[in-house]
Amino acid sequence: MTLRLTNTLTRRVEEFKPIETGKVSIYCCGVTVYDLCHLGHARSYIAWDVLRRYLRWSGYAVTFVQNYTDIDDKILNRASEEGTSMEEVSERNIDAFVADMGRLNILPADRMPRATRSLDAIRTLISELEAKGAAYSADGDVYFAVMKHAGYGKLSGRDLEQQQDNAAGRVASAEEARKQHPFDFALWKGAKPGEPSFSSPWGQGRPGWHIECSAMVREELGETIDIHLGGADLVFPHHENEIAQSEAATGKELAHYWLHNGMVNVGGQKMSKSLGNFTTIRALLDSGVSPMTLRLFTLQAHYRKPLDFTAEALEAAATGWKGLNVALGLTVGTTRSQSELPVPLQEARKRFAAAMDDDLNTSAALAVLFELAKPLRGLANRIERGDASASSELEQASSQQQLALLLELAAVVGLQHEPQETAGATGGLEDRAIEAQIEARRAAKAAKDFAAADQIRNDLKAQGIELIDKPGGITEWLRS
Structure with a gap:
């Protein structure tokens, strides 16, 4: 093509x-x-x-x-x-x-x-x-x-x-x-x-x-x-x-x-200072929206189509970016990644190119990125939890090649890893709010109100926050 x-x-x-x-x-x-x-x-x-x-x-x-x-x-x-x-x-x-x-x-x-x-x-x-x-x-x-x-x-x-x-x-x-x-x-x-x-x-x-x-x-x-x-x-x-x-x-x-x-x-109306819905790039980024979230948000629509900016759409992009960002934060080796790609990865690369050749269909191209990122994100989350076997899996040639391809294709659309403190500030829950919810869950468990504790866990999970209970009453969390 x-x-x-x-x-x-x-x-x-x-x-x-x-x-x-x-x-x-x-x-x-x-x-x-x-x-x-x-x-x-x-x-x-x-x-x-x-x-x-x-x-x-x-x-x-x-x-x-x-x-x-x-x-x-x-x-x-x-x-x-x-x-x-x-x-x-x-x-x-x-x-x-x-x-x-x-x-x-x-x-x-x-x-x-x-x-x-x-x-x-x-x-x-x-x-x-x-x-x-x-x-x-x-x-x-x-x-x-x-x-x-x-x-x-x-x-x-x-x-x-x-x-x-x-x-x-x-x-x-x-x-x-x-x-x-x-x-x-x-x-x-x-x-x-x-x-x-x-x-x-x-x-x-x-x-x-x-x-x-x-x-x-x-x-x-x-x-x-x-x-x-x-x-x-x-x-x-x-x-x-x-x-x-x-x-x-x-x-x-x-x-x-x-x-x-x-x-x-903006919310279905043309952006205009007279309508009070005018937003500068600087104001939006300074409010806590991460640059890569904004970039991902714009690329989810075809460049020729109108782009409707809403808080809900931006939040959805923030959620998508969190998962992709976790995978992009992994480290790729310098030797294994250069070997010939296995057939499934070759096919993924071709599908990405076909999407871009189709009048820059970035939405379809992003779907390939998310597909590549999914298993890598799982490895990253397991490594975060201290799973030693996950680190070994990441070192395998197949994982390294998949990560190398993900990084290569992400760079084509200008997406790059952001530090957690930047990527986390995307309109989702702030760290302090998450910690407050964890403390409320801990108090509910102490009062033997396990239904309330489970509800807090489920609410956080729905917002992309996974809780990890460890010995000694310690609860850690990560963004999924």
Whole structure:
């Protein structure tokens, strides 16, 4: 089987064929650095991190570029609110982005260009579009003429004439009155009083949002790339406009494959600050949710589908992660693990690859991980209880090979062992609460209320906590 991906441009699942054999060029739309990253960013960048990891595991040399938008109205507004500068807001949030992505085990991009450091490329591209008649100046602004690009709307499926008819009768703004067509978009914005600005052939100003990515794609990866990534909210207008301006300038296809991830809902509603259900990655992780629990949670749904964030769903992911984490915490030998895999493990590896080849079906791929982890988790629990025979079983070649494969495949989806104190803080019972329940059970047994003691044991077991009674009235526990 070969990798197949859903291409937004063609609306089909297609076999992936790179431009250059053995190499893949990827551009991922990055963050506008005016605030901390939220759950939507986590969902998107985890999905694309898995794509990148899988391509590398499959033998491709991957060049992954992701930008920072550090010129934007939102950044300027935040700087004005704080009484700081655009640079200060951007740098603070770039540092926060790097830290948050690191906690989620998201690989850093090979290159991360910034709009402010790509101004020459941006100005050059605008000049080329103007020379080709695809752009025009209007009172210090420069606009892209959408009607000059025959393919406009091919990504989103939007019909310009129909949209223009729908907008008929609406009072145009001052900016729209300067445009030749209502859907023309700004490539360069003339300077406003008090705002940072940069020199250009059209006067002082700053680039529009869409032109930044087109310029950075070409500067970093060339005129045509293999894969362009982003969230579904970027299909229109951002990615549609990228295609139009890039292809109008070069006459070549911008990207062969366009991949878009689904949005995040919270309790069935779209995540929004206005609805009060907006959550940043940092707030969620700092509240006690482990990074790998959040990663596992996002991978349980297909990247193209909406992801509904609920406390119950997160708790279920936390429970699943605890068991997987126990197995990943075991130690693999350096020699036995390299021998040829037995047939059942070869088949497991093939099923994992088949799932990933099926448009990155991470849910099915995770099922293989849990299957591999189950007997290893049992060994880990027996070792925790002091069962000497379990340690011997773990040293056997078959166990070592199974563990090595589990670690290998877990790394493909970016899951890695977490220390117990991190993994345990996932929305389940905290250690102190477990100890309190054990003390209550001990008191019930002392009062000969064995029904109550059994109920406490059963309640804890239902929450993934196994109690181990030892001589001398000592009770130990472990997460199953």
